[in-house]
Amino acid sequence: MATTPLVIAVDGPAASGKGTVARGLAQHYGLPHLDTGKLYRAVALSLLRWGGDPESEFAALRACEDISSLMDDPELKSEMVGGIASRVSAYPAVRAALLERQREFAGSPAGAVLDGRDIGTVIAPDATAKLFVTAGIEERARRRHAELTGAGLPVHLEDILIDLRARDERDSHRSAAPLEMAADALLLDTSSMSADEALSEAIRLVEGRRRP
Ligand SMILES: Nc1ncnc2c1ncn2[C@@H]1O[C@H](COP(=O)(O)OP(=O)(O)OP(=O)(O)O)[C@@H](O)[C@H]1O
Numbered sequence: 735m736a737t738t739p740l741v742i743a744v745d746g747p748a749a750s751g752k753g754t755v756a757r758g759l760a761q762h763y764g765l766p767h768l769d770t771g772k773l774y775r776a777v778a779l780s781l782l783r784w785g786g787d788p789e790s791e792f793a794a795l796r797a798c799e800d801i802s803s804l805m806d807d808p809e810l811k812s813e814m815v816g817g818i819a820s821r822v823s824a825y826p827a828v829r830a831a832l833l834e835r836q837r838e839f840a841g842s843p844a845g846a847v848l849d850g851r852d853i854g855t856v857i858a859p860d861a862t863a864k865l866f867v868t869a870g871i872e873e874r875a876r877r878r879h880a881e882l883t884g885a886g887l888p889v890h891l892e893d894i895l896i897d898l899r900a901r902d903e904r905d906s907h908r909s910a911a912p913l914e915m916a917a918d919a920l921l922l923d924t925s926s927m928s929a930d931e932a933l934s935e936a937i938r939l940v941e942g943r944r945r946p
């Protein structure tokens with residue numbers, strides 16, 4: 735008898751730890767993982783490299799055409815690229831251009847883990863388990879600061895806090911696929927958890943959905 739593939743949707747705001755949880759879940763269950771934020775970051779980087787205007791939806795759509803070669807570019811991680819990604823991701827045409835590739839990944843017969851902002855609400859509304867991973871904004875800023883300074887980048891905590899606030903505001907209030915918790919998602923607040931504790935809790939929550 736064929737079994738239903740395990741599909742796990744992980745959403746949440748920037749630097750909440752959703753990517754860490756999603757990667758851990760993928761490893762635990764032996765599933766392929768897609769960090770969908772990288773797609774929007776690649777569009778932003780493509781736009782930056784050819785000098786397109788982030789204020790133009792048409793230019794952003796054009797930037798979606800050739801992102802495959804950018805998916806492993808180290809510049810994807812920069813805060814500047816993240817900020818532009820959060821602007822171009824508000825364009826319905828950009829979201830539509832990236833939709834099919836994400837749906838295809840989520841529909842893999844092997845199952846999948848995807849993380850992003852609209853996985854449980856738009857990309858994989860029938861996912862087996864949906865987690866909404868969050869943490870207080872100051873803790874998120876501390877984590878991102880530690881990550882970037884650890885990589886040798888000269889960043890200031892206060893600037894990161896300002897950037898995260900702006901991103902939360904844009905991602906949550908855009909009209910196309912805003913960041914919101916799906917009605918059937920489970921909340922995972924990692925503010926006072928280590929990464930290992932967050933993963934254990936995520937596995938417990940997923941198990942509850944697999945074997946209710
Ligand atoms: N529970 C945790 N405690 C401490 N640090 C954590 C925890 N979870 C993740 N981190 C660290 O915080 C940083 C951000 O985590 P991560 O990249 O998983 O967040 P994210 O939500 O996927 O971010 P983004 O949306 O910007 O891609 C990383 O450096 C990660 O190692």
Ligand SMILES: Nc1ccn([C@@H]2O[C@H](COP(=O)(O)O)[C@@H](O)[C@H]2O)c(=O)n1
Pocket residue numbers: 748749770771772774775816819820821823824849850851852853901905
């Ligand atoms: N499903 C998604 C994923 C990401 N975005 C936008 O991209 C920006 C960068 O994402 P990170 O997860 O890498 O930080 C993010 O701020 C979102 O605006 C999205 O809209 N939908």
